[in-house]
Amino acid sequence: MVSEERRSEILKNLSDGVVEYEEDRVKEYANIAVDEELDAYDAIMNGLAAGMEIVGDLYDRQEYFVPEILMCADALYAGLDILKPRLKIDGSTGVKGQVVIGTVQGDVHDIGKNLIKMMFDVGGFTVHDLGRDVPLEKFAEEQLRTDAEIVALSAMMTTTMMGMKKVIAMIKEKNPDVAIMLGGAPVTKDVANLFGADGYAESAGNAVQEAIKMIGQLRKLKEHGVPA
Amino acid sequence: MAAMTPKERVKKFMKREPVDTMPIFSGMGMVTVQAINKMGIRFAEVHGSADYLAGSATCSSDIFGFDSVIVPYDMCTIPEAMGRGCSTYANAEGILYPTVPTKWENLDAADINTDWASKARMPVVEEALKKLISEGKYGVGGWVLGPFTLGGQVIELDLLLKGIKKDAEKVHAFMKKMTAVVIHVAKRYQALGIDYITIREMGSGTDLLSPRMWKQLIQPYLREIFEALESPKVLHICGGTDLIVEMMNDCGADALSFDQKNNLVETRKKIGNDVILLGNFDPYGTLCQKEASEVPAVIKGCINAGVDAVWPGCDIWPDVKQENVEAWVNTVRELGKKATPAVGRL
Numbered sequence: 215m216v217s218e219e220r221r222s223e224i225l226k227n228l229s230d231g232v233v234e235y236e237e238d239r240v241k242e243y244a245n246i247a248v249d250e251e252l253d254a255y256d257a258i259m260n261g262l263a264a265g266m267e268i269v270g271d272l273y274d275r276q277e278y279f280v281p282e283i284l285m286c287a288d289a290l291y292a293g294l295d296i297l298k299p300r301l302k303i304d305g306s307t308g309v310k311g312q313v314v315i316g317t318v319q320g321d322v323h324d325i326g327k328n329l330i331k332m333m334f335d336v337g338g339f340t341v342h343d344l345g346r347d348v349p350l351e352k353f354a355e356e357q358l359r360t361d362a363e364i365v366a367l368s369a370m371m372t373t374t375m376m377g378m379k380k381v382i383a384m385i386k387e388k389n390p391d392v393a394i395m396l397g398g399a400p401v402t403k404d405v406a407n408l409f410g411a412d413g414y415a416e417s418a419g420n421a422v423q424e425a426i427k428m429i430g431q432l433r434k435l436k437e438h439g440v441p442a
Numbered sequence: 443m444a445a446m447t448p449k450e451r452v453k454k455f456m457k458r459e460p461v462d463t464m465p466i467f468s469g470m471g472m473v474t475v476q477a478i479n480k481m482g483i484r485f486a487e488v489h490g491s492a493d494y495l496a497g498s499a500t501c502s503s504d505i506f507g508f509d510s511v512i513v514p515y516d517m518c519t520i521p522e523a524m525g526r527g528c529s530t531y532a533n534a535e536g537i538l539y540p541t542v543p544t545k546w547e548n549l550d551a552a553d554i555n556t557d558w559a560s561k562a563r564m565p566v567v568e569e570a571l572k573k574l575i576s577e578g579k580y581g582v583g584g585w586v587l588g589p590f591t592l593g594g595q596v597i598e599l600d601l602l603l604k605g606i607k608k609d610a611e612k613v614h615a616f617m618k619k620m621t622a623v624v625i626h627v628a629k630r631y632q633a634l635g636i637d638y639i640t641i642r643e644m645g646s647g648t649d650l651l652s653p654r655m656w657k658q659l660i661q662p663y664l665r666e667i668f669e670a671l672e673s674p675k676v677l678h679i680c681g682g683t684d685l686i687v688e689m690m691n692d693c694g695a696d697a698l699s700f701d702q703k704n705n706l707v708e709t710r711k712k713i714g715n716d717v718i719l720l721g722n723f724d725p726y727g728t729l730c731q732k733e734a735s736e737v738p739a740v741i742k743g744c745i746n747a748g749v750d751a752v753w754p755g756c757d758i759w760p761d762v763k764q765e766n767v768e769a770w771v772n773t774v775r776e777l778g779k780k781a782t783p784a785v786g787r788l
Contacts, residue, residue: 235607279652281603288604320531320538325600347529347541372726373539373759380535399649 216250224252228261228293233268235285237292244296254300255338262293263336280325287332294335301338310337312362314353316344317398318377323370330366330397330415339364350377354384357392364393366415372400379409386410448509449637452581455751456638456674456696458718460786464751464778466771467510469583469640469676469699469720471757475537476764477501485760486532489516489540492569496577499570503580506767507775510581510637513570514563515757516540517587520627521595523561524554537760546597549605549612554619559626568634575635584631588643589620589663603650606659613659621663625670632672640676640699641667644756647681647703656686661693668694676720680756687712701755702727710748715783718750725754729762729770737769742777750782 216224224247231240240262247257269286272278278286313334317327324346334341342360344352357365365385369375375398382394396406397415406414446454451465477498478485488494499511521542522528531538546552555561574582587595593602593616605613628639646660668675677690678699687709690698697718700709704722713719723740732740744752752774758767781787 276648276652279648279655280650281607281655284600284604285607319534320541322541323599325603328600347543373537376536 216252220250221252221256224250225257225261225264228257229265229268231293232262232265232286232289233272235282235289237289240289240293241296244293248296248300254297257297258294258301258336258338262290262297263333266290266333266336283329284325287329290332290336298335310339311364312340312342312360313364313366314342314344314356314360314362315366315368316348316353317346317368317370318374318381319347319349320377321369321371321374322347324368326370326398327366327368330368334366350381351384353381354388357385358388362392364395366395366397367411368396369398369400375400375405378411382410448503448580449578449582452510453637455785456581456718458696458785460781460788462779462788464745464774464782465509465581466774467508467581467583467751468512468753468758469585469638469678470512470642470754471515472502472508472510472512472754473498473515473760474502474505474758474762474767475760476505476762478760480505484532485537486530486534486540489514489528489530490563490566492566492573495566495570496573499574500577500580507771508580510583511574512583512585513574514567517591517595518542519563519567520558520587520592520623523558523564524596525558525561526596528562539757542595545595548601549597549609549616552597552616552619554623558623559630564627568630571631571634571636581637582635583638583640584628584634584636585640585642586624586628586631588641588646588660589617589624589667590660591643591645592624593617593620594645599645606655617659617663621666624667628667628671638674638676639671640678641671641695642678644678644680647679647683648685649681653685653689657689661689664690664693664695676718678720684708691717697750699753703755706744706747706749710783718784719748720751720753721749722747722755723752723770725756726759729754729766730759732766734763734765734769737766738773741770741773745774745777745782748783750785752778 224243227243228240269278269283273283315331317324331341331343342356344356353365367378367381369378378396385392393412395413395415396411403414446462451461452467455461455465480501481497483494488498495513499513503511516539518528518540527543528540529543530540571584632639674696676697676699677693677695680701681703683700683704691713697720699720700722702722702724706722710719723744728737728740741752
């Protein structure tokens, strides 16, 4: 068991390493966290994810742009690769659910989707990444195959965004309980509502919070049944 | 005095000579489903045939009264000629633009074949341009992606973006290669006799890159391109551009084009009245989603903000509402008779 002082030092180095996109430093402190038996979930959420939250603020303030975010994401994954296998697979700290994610057909832009995927990884979800330019019916097939609670669709262009509406209809027809989340540059809350989605991710950080909220609602529905 | 022909209007406008009225044209795709349907073809078929490309461009302008025609419609012609392939979505429901299915895995793997300029659909596009030029009815535009955006078509964009931080020398070497390609294609189009060329460095806005990085990574290569090309030449960038307007204006283009994110009033103040300003309505929102009655206000907003011609912020999404395009054209015809900051009237 590490002391509070040592814990703070490790978490700060993990966070700073992500912010400063220092992969080696993140790896070093992720290994230290493992060696010194710091709880892996604590290291991920209060070290790596905390760093990414700062990165999000820097992006909002236009101090960081996409190249910096991608470098920070690499640093985060360097730590996650070491820490994630150490997660306890239980409801409180580990796997929260499954998500199918992909960029819809006609759209080969996947930087945004990959950042959202990263946040699901950090959040402990099992992620089924279909990649980009995904045929619309593939989302419904993969959801049925994996029984994922969430399907997350990304579109970078207004014109490919229209494909999302078709995917939502296909999935809901086969399994109305699946929560569907939309994200991407042209997607707004109004579009998500209009298309019949259950959630809308304004940013990578907000995606996981939304997803957790949606899963909570789904579990309640399963326990108590759909209200009349 | 007799009205100018569409071609005369576009040519004179681009030289900043007085015109009778504001031309209705664009430096990006203007094909419409109305034309595609009239020809009895599918959108996926149009990209591979010089006859279909030229025919659909002319037919769109005939239907709506545009002053120019422009081809190609997709961004895959050069990547395809370099062996990266092209997905046309022949069996997909509705309209999808072609995309590049395979990219080089890293900067070292980017090995450009020597005969790319004569491969795949490169001759098809040139043949279509020749047809349009020989018809002589409309102003003829050509476009080429800028080196960064073209690079993002043939290599994973995140590799390029991270590479700038990790191995800038290698990224600059790659940008030099892409710049040479852009110049080569644009010069070939100009040699055919097109009336204007647009360099679309669409992916380089400040949504992705900081202004500082834009100055280091984008501006030197755009300067090289515009220095190599003859006038009239247009620079178009999508997305966030307010922070890089002055640098864009310092690249050597005769005209600047922006999408709907740009603050045109501020831009006009920054660039002065000696540069043609083009923009900037949201093509999908305005022509596909809005009611036709809402369109005139959008077009009027662009004119009042100080544009010399009202350009869509990107390619027109082909599945336009006919009445919305008519509202765009009619509003420009009505309000475009007055001189604009950079172009006078007869």
